[in-house]
Amino acid sequence: MKQIYEKYLPPFVKDTREFQMLSEIEGNILTEEKQAKQYLEDDQWIVTATERGLKRRAKLLNIVREQNESLEDFRQRILFLWNHHKPYTYFHLLDWLEGICNKDNVTNVVVDMQHDLYYLHIEIRLIKKQLQEEIKKTVRKMIPANIVLEVTLRYNLYGEIKPYTYGDLKRKQFRYIDIREEDIRYWEM
Known part of the structure; x- marks a missing residue:
């Protein structure tokens, strides 16, 4: 990542060994700072927040992430309570x-x-x-x-399931509870 630092150096200094080593070190530091800045910007909004940013908002709302809750579900719950x-x-x-x-x-x-x-x-x-x-x-x-x-x-109603044949449902190995309690719009047949 030394290219990030080298683009600010005058041409006659770029070939010096000390400045090349300095470019390598400073390039890594600049890359880390750029990443930290990006995380900070992302954490300003719930929709783009990282896990750290979501935990900060959850602390403000006095809620805790449940064990089996995905990050997107947690984000949705925080957004729900925040708004x-x-x-x-x-x-x-x-x-x-x-x-x-x-x-x-x-x-x-x-x-x-x-x-x-x-x-x-x-x-x-x-x-x-x-x-x-x-x-x-x-x-x-x-x-x-x-x-x-x-x-x-x-829950799913008969009229929504009617287009599917018994063979379609059997091929997907749906149980009665699945037919009732899974959103039919997202079935892949």
Whole structure:
């Protein structure tokens, strides 16, 4: 990495042995500094943060990474908690849920509010099942105490599985529980 340092030297000094050794040492230092600067810039935002940056944000939020939780799921949970604020209207709640649950312009959440019964039902797709408990805890803090909250998963329905034959399902060795609880949109047949 001595090329990084040598480009700042005048041409008559580049051939000197001492400056070549110095270029090697300083080139490594400059490379390390460049990498440290990149990590620092990446850690400023949750979406690009390294594991160290995510741990720092988790400490601020008083949460701990679970053992079987992947880095991307942990990032999603931190982003989820970092961005939540109390929506004072139903439409802010919908926007917040769509921001958390929707991916690739696909709706992963259905909200049913029955005002006369003080009942709020949130149904999320299986692809977001790891967020079910977090959504329940966070929405419970957001909504008034007199509203009954129910957060459920939207399991696969017969109409979604109908295009697949028994042979297709058998070839993939799906069990009944897999057919019900794995998001059908991501099956590879």
